Amino acid sequence: MTIIGSPSDLEDLQEKAETEYQSHETLISMCGGTGCRGGGCQDVIDELKSSLKEKDMEDEIGLKITGCQGFCEMGPLMVIRPEGNFYCNIEPEDVDDILERTIKQGEPIERLEYVEPESGEKFIKEQDIPFYKNQGRIVFENNGHISPTNIEDYFAVDGYSGLKKVLFEMDQEEVIDEVKESGLRGRGGGGFPTGKKWELCYQQESEPKYLICNSDEGDPGAYMDRSIKEGNPHLVLEGMIIGAYAIGAEKGFIYIRAEYPLAVKHITKAVDQAREYGLLGENILGSDFSFDIEIMEGAGAFVCGEETALMASIEGKRGMPRPRPPYPAESGLWEQPTNINNVESYANIPLIIRNGADWFNSVGTDNSTGTKIFSLVGKVNNTGLIEVPMGITLKEVVFDIGGGIPGGKEAKAVQTGGPSGGCIPRDMFDIPVDFDRLQEAGSIMGSGGLVVMDENTCMVDVAKFFLDFTQDESCGECPPCRIGTRRMLEILDRITSGEGREGDIEFLQELGERIIDTSLCGLGQTAPNPVLSTIRYFRDEYEAHIYDKSCPAGVCQDLIYYHIIDEECQSCDRCRQICPVDAIEGEPGGDPYVIYDDICIRCGNCQDECPFDAIEIVPGQREGEE
Amino acid sequence: MELELDRVDEIVEEYANKGNDKSPMIPVLQDIQTTYGWLPEDALIRASKLMGVSLAKLSGVATFYNEFRLKPLGENHIVVCTGTACHVRGAPMLIEELERNLGIEAGGVTEDRKFSFEGARCVGSCAVAPVVVINGEFHGNMTKKKITEAIEELE
Numbered sequence: 001m002t003i004i005g006s007p008s009d010l011e012d013l014q015e016k017a018e019t020e021y022q023s024h025e026t027l028i029s030m031c032g033g034t035g036c037r038g039g040g041c042q043d044v045i046d047e048l049k050s051s052l053k054e055k056d057m058e059d060e061i062g063l064k065i066t067g068c069q070g071f072c073e074m075g076p077l078m079v080i081r082p083e084g085n086f087y088c089n090i091e092p093e094d095v096d097d098i099l100e101r102t103i104k105q106g107e108p109i110e111r112l113e114y115v116e117p118e119s120g121e122k123f124i125k126e127q128d129i130p131f132y133k134n135q136g137r138i139v140f141e142n143n144g145h146i147s148p149t150n151i152e153d154y155f156a157v158d159g160y161s162g163l164k165k166v167l168f169e170m171d172q173e174e175v176i177d178e179v180k181e182s183g184l185r186g187r188g189g190g191g192f193p194t195g196k197k198w199e200l201c202y203q204q205e206s207e208p209k210y211l212i213c214n215s216d217e218g219d220p221g222a223y224m225d226r227s228i229k230e231g232n233p234h235l236v237l238e239g240m241i242i243g244a245y246a247i248g249a250e251k252g253f254i255y256i257r258a259e260y261p262l263a264v265k266h267i268t269k270a271v272d273q274a275r276e277y278g279l280l281g282e283n284i285l286g287s288d289f290s291f292d293i294e295i296m297e298g299a300g301a302f303v304c305g306e307e308t309a310l311m312a313s314i315e316g317k318r319g320m321p322r323p324r325p326p327y328p329a330e331s332g333l334w335e336q337p338t339n340i341n342n343v344e345s346y347a348n349i350p351l352i353i354r355n356g357a358d359w360f361n362s363v364g365t366d367n368s369t370g371t372k373i374f375s376l377v378g379k380v381n382n383t384g385l386i387e388v389p390m391g392i393t394l395k396e397v398v399f400d401i402g403g404g405i406p407g408g409k410e411a412k413a414v415q416t417g418g419p420s421g422g423c424i425p426r427d428m429f430d431i432p433v434d435f436d437r438l439q440e441a442g443s444i445m446g447s448g449g450l451v452v453m454d455e456n457t458c459m460v461d462v463a464k465f466f467l468d469f470t471q472d473e474s475c476g477e478c479p480p481c482r483i484g485t486r487r488m489l490e491i492l493d494r495i496t497s498g499e500g501r502e503g504d505i506e507f508l509q510e511l512g513e514r515i516i517d518t519s520l521c522g523l524g525q526t527a528p529n530p531v532l533s534t535i536r537y538f539r540d541e542y543e544a545h546i547y548d549k550s551c552p553a554g555v556c557q558d559l560i561y562y563h564i565i566d567e568e569c570q571s572c573d574r575c576r577q578i579c580p581v582d583a584i585e586g587e588p589g590g591d592p593y594v595i596y597d598d599i600c601i602r603c604g605n606c607q608d609e610c611p612f613d614a615i616e617i618v619p620g621q622r623e624g625e626e
Numbered sequence: 627m628e629l630e631l632d633r634v635d636e637i638v639e640e641y642a643n644k645g646n647d648k649s650p651m652i653p654v655l656q657d658i659q660t661t662y663g664w665l666p667e668d669a670l671i672r673a674s675k676l677m678g679v680s681l682a683k684l685s686g687v688a689t690f691y692n693e694f695r696l697k698p699l700g701e702n703h704i705v706v707c708t709g710t711a712c713h714v715r716g717a718p719m720l721i722e723e724l725e726r727n728l729g730i731e732a733g734g735v736t737e738d739r740k741f742s743f744e745g746a747r748c749v750g751s752c753a754v755a756p757v758v759v760i761n762g763e764f765h766g767n768m769t770k771k772k773i774t775e776a777i778e779e780l781e
Contacts, residue, residue, distance in 0.1 A: 035753050038764035072753030221710030223750035258656070258693055260750055299652055300692030302747065316651050318690040375752050377711035383753035415710065449752075451710045465713050469747070475690070580726055603722060608770065 003278035006286045007164050010155075017155035024062030026103055027081045029144050033068025033230055034223075034262055035384070036075035040091075044076050047092040051099055061103060064153075067231020067266070069144040070385040071131055074114060079126050079144060086126040087112035117381045118404055131382045134401045136363065136389045138371055139347045143231040148266050151273040154234040160279060162350035166242050167287040170353075175246040176202060179349065181357035183369035188214055188305070188342030189417065189446040190522075191368075191435040194349075197339060200329035201247040204337035211249040211291075212333070212340040213240055214310060215256040215263075218302040219418035220469065222449030224373040225343035227385055229256070229263040232347070233270035237293070239346030241284065242353060244291045247339050251292060255310055258297040268295055302419070302473035306521045307332075307340045309475065320477050321521035342447065344373060364390030368434035368445075378415075378451040381406050388433070395429040398452055409454040413537070417446030419466045419473075420526030422533025423459060442533040444526070458555035459538040460545050464492040466530035474523065481524030484515040488531060496556040498621070500546030505535060550620035557602040561622050566592040568614030575606035575615065597622050633661045634669050638676040651679065651687045655694055664695040692747065700735045700742030702780045704760050704773075709748030711755040720756055721745060723770040727777060741777070 004010050030045055045065060052058050071077060074088035080102065087098065087109065094112060101107040114123045116130065123129045137143075146153035154160070166175050180195030201209060213236065217225040229236060240252055254271075256264055271293050274280040282290045296314050303309045304319040311333045313319035332338025348370060352360045361369040368390040374397070377383045381403035388397065394414050398404070405411050413423040416433075422443035424431070431437050435445050453462065471485035488511055491504055512528030519525045535542060544550050551559035564575070564584075569592035576584040576593060583600040586593030595606070595615075607615040637657045641650035654677065658669050665688055674681040688694045704724065708717050721732055728741050735742040751757045754766025760776055 034764065035751050035766070038751050038754055038757065038766040072751070075754075217750070218747065220708070220713075220748035221752050222748070223752055226750045259746070259748075297653075297656065298691075299656065299694065300747070301690060313652070316687075318687055375711075377752040377755060378714050383711075383755075385753070418710065449710065451714060453714055457714050462710075462714070465710070603726070604719060605770065 003276075004285055005278070007168055010160060010164055010285060013152075014155045014158065014161070017152040021153065021156035025060045027062040027064060028078055028103075029064045029066050029069070029081065030078045031067075031069040031075060031144070032065040033072065033075075033227060034260075035068060035072030036077065037262075039072075039075040039089075041076035043092045044090050044095065047095040051095050055099060057099065057103075061099075064145070064147045066146065067143050067148045068227035068385060069231075070140065070227075070387075071129075071382070072385070073381075073383045084126045085124055086114055086129060088114050116403065117406070130403060131384065131386075131401055134388075134396065135386050136371055137387045138351055138363070139228065139235070139344065139373060140231075140385070140387045142235075143227070146232065148231050148233055149269055151234060151270070151277065154232070158354065159234055159350075160238055162353035163238050163241050163245075163279070164285060165353055166245055167285055167289055172202060172246050172248065175242065175353070178357050179246070179352060182352045182360040183357075183364075183367075184345065184348055184352060184360070185368060185435060186342060187344035187348070187372065187447070189219075189420065189444060191445060194341060194345050197329060197341070198243060198246050200327070201249075201337050201339040204330060206337055207248075208251060208336055209247055209249040210333045210336055210338040211240060211244045211247065211252040212307075212310070212314070212338060213252070213254045213346055214305065214307065214340055214342045215254055215267075216298045216305045216310060217257060217260075217343075217447065218305045218473075219420075219447050219449050221377055221415075221451045222375045222418060222447050224375055224385060224448045226257075226260045226263050228343050228347050228373075229260070229267050233267045234274070235347045235350060236267070236343055237270055237274055237279070239349035240293065241279065241291055242349050243339060243341065243346065245289050247337075249339065250290055252294070253314055253333075254293060254295045255298055255304070255314060256295060258299060264295070264297060271295060301475070302469070303475045303521070303523050306523055309521065310340070311338065318475070320475050321523075323520060344448070365432060365434045367436055372433070372445070372448060374448045374450040376402050376450050376452070379405055379409065379411075379454040379457065380452040390434045391432040393430050393432055394424060397433065397450065398429065402452065405452070405454050409456065411452060412455055412457055413453045413459065415443075415451040415453060415462065415530075416449065417444035417526075417529070418449045419470045420444055420522065420529055421446045421449075422529045423453070423462065423537060424533075425537040442536055443529070456553050456555070458496075458551050458553035459534040459541045460492065460496055460551070461553075461555045463531045463534045464489065464496055467492055467527070470523065470527040474527070478518075478520040478524060480515045480518040481520070481527060484511060484519075485524070485527050487511060488515075488528065492531070495542065495545045496551070497558045498545075498549045500542075502546070504546055505539065505542050508532075509535060544619075548620060552619050554617040554619055559621065560602065560617050560619055561597050562595050562600055562602065562604075562607065563616050563618050563622075564593050564595055565614050565616060568612050569593055570612050570614070572611070574609050574611070578605045578609045580605065629662075629666055629668050631669060631672050634658060634672045635676060637661070638673055642677075651677070651684060652691070655684075655688055659694060662698075664698045666698075667696075697735065698739075701740050702742075702761055704741065704743035704758060704777075705746045705749070706732070706743065707747075707749045707751070707755070707757040707759070708745040709750075709752060709755070711752035712748075712757055715755040717745075717756045719770060720758065720768060720773055723773060724777075727774060740781070 309319040309321040573588040
């Protein structure tokens with residue numbers, strides 16, 4: 001392997017890589033992301049490899065194992081190019097048909113085509129599928145095309161051209177101005193303008209300066225950053241090197257969750273490759289700029305997503321935040337000027353530099369430019385990762401891309417921003433998704449979790465879920481967060497177990513506002529949001545729990561009961577057999593069965609087992625019982 | 627059972643020699659855990675002496691981060707993801723099923739040391755929620771039935 005010593009060396013490599021990339025008549029892009037791995041894609045990949053060899057098709061058919069292509073729900077999946085045919089839910093047994101029928105004879109295989117769940121319509125081309133059609137992919141553009149473990153593939157798609165441009169055509173201030181003009185705002189949740197952050201750090205005189213990539217994606221329900229690192233790690237590295245050049249850093253860190261083993265593997269490999277090619281290290285591309293990156297695996301603490309806590313963790317200590325100011329730009333890692341951005345922010349940088357600020361800010365809204373990647377999950381038909389222009393409405397996201405709610409149920413709300421965010425009710429689904437509008441609605445953009453909830457999701461239970469999370473993850477440093485979140489959780493526990501009392505709602509609101517005002521870091525300052533936003537929009541559900549002792553969504557176990565509908569029950573005895581606590585009584589073939597509430601533990605096994613849908617959940621407590 | 631502690635010496639030595647300017651508590655603990663599968667008290671005591679940091683400080687780090695375990699795992703380890711997407715798609719029911727089935731609470735180990743299970747924050751496979759990780763292998767769209775079958779298979 002040779003060190004790239006000049007811009008023209010890089011151009012030669014890119015050209016060579018592009019020719020190599022296009023050398024196959026047909027290219028199979030098989031998704032090897034974590035979601036598809038969970039669906040068993042490795043077996044399909046093994047079968048593909050051995051079959052291609054057996055059939056002597058290796059020369060004309062290229063096989064790319066890509067990172068996450070987004071449509072995790074349908075995995076294992078592949079796209080066959082150049083036609084763009086999309087196959088999903090593939091099993092190893094399908095491989096022979098794919099090679100013999102589709103590739104050799106151009107015949108589609110119907111059973112592997114995507115069927116839209118609501119309309120039953122079939123789609124063969126990737127670009128026609130509503131899930132993909134309604135997105136606008138720029139950061140994710142190459143995820144389905146390149147092999148993340150192969151730096152040549154990244155060269156083939158113009159990789160490191162942005163770095164070349166800044167090193168040889170732009171000075172530091174010009175880079176910062178370009179990023180400022182693009183309007184890029186921090187994708188980790190805060191939405192602080194990235195260019196401004198860089199400028200602050202650039203202006204500091206103290207040396208050395210550090211640059212950190214915050215890859216501690218701790219937000220439950222979100223996995224965008226994971227997929228960028230898994231699918232296109234060099235895009236992140238290129239963004240980091242450009243950032244380091246702009247602020248004048250010579251050392252960088254990637255702080256990554258150890259819970260994401262595949263991402264750790266891919267980013268580690270990418271750093272090694274970049275070093276071998278001289279894209280990291282001394283005199284990058286023959287310029288006088290030097291920079292290197294170290295990878296640090298986080299040990300699992302949500303608070304470490306907070307920048308000052310993250311830096312404490314890199315320093316090897318407990319990840320406890322400290323008050324700001326001073327901001328990291330002034331005094332960060334080992335009290336030196338430090339710039340810290342999120343994975344997705346860095347991934348946008350090479351694209352801004354290559355295509356210009358005007359290209360970037362032509363997408364999105366005035367104050368939120370570009371695209372945002374969301375993990376669209378929960379009670380929605382098409383789950384997966386989506387990249388959409390800022391300003392798209394929630395309605396378009398949930399219904400056009402997400403394909404609506406499964407089982408003909410009604411959407412109730414969308415939760416954004418994870419434990420720091422809030423729930424947006426269905427009647428507000430027309431609001432455009434951007435930093436400011438989400439905040440006005442009592443939520444936040446956050447890092448990009450978008451959890452859809454339906455009529456069977458209890459909003460009090462969701463609020464309790466997040467509080468349980470934040471009080472557990474509270475680092476314990478400041479009392480408002482440490483004690484306050486605990487108190488709020490206790491109240492929510494009481495409410496969901498039927499012990500709610502008058503004044504609880506008002507007390508939760510007051511306590512929540514105090515915690516927001518007085519906590520030290522972002523964790524505490526946002527922890528009450530899920531509670532406050534659900535009270536704001538779903539107060540009636542709280543009231544039903546407190547005053548009627550009833551959980552309208554049928555979730556909170558103390559506020560519901562299971563009931564056998566006499567007319568439906570066929571006395572088949574299955575429910576009685578599966579009940580783990582003998583709470584059901586009846587004789588096979590006899591009278592309809594009965595559930596005893598005082599014995600029933602509300603595990604729901606009987607309902608799952610009943611073939612006649614004769615068992616229902618009834619909100620409230622049965623008359624005549626405690 | 628007497629614990630073989632020589633590996634601890636090697637790990638501490640390895641990081642001391644790296645000449646890095648950062649305090650190596652986290653990577654040392656990570657490597658100790660990779661070696662033993664958990665953080666035995668004796669290994670912590672040994673490491674704290676060798677590193678010249680107080681046991682309190684080292685324990686402080688060990689208990690702060692979710693990754694570190696102060697108890698050994700069972701032969702088979704089951705992780706139920708309790709992230710938001712998994713929660714709304716029924717993860718709590720899976721945990722209850724496991725608690726009933728194995729007779730232990732989340733975070734515990736069965737008496738015969740055959741099974742341990744715990745809830746995890748988010749394993750980042752939200753699209754196929756609820757997710758259960760059995761011995762390192764991801765299983766999406768889990769149901770109570772599937773989990774019971776998986777346990778029976780391992781028994």
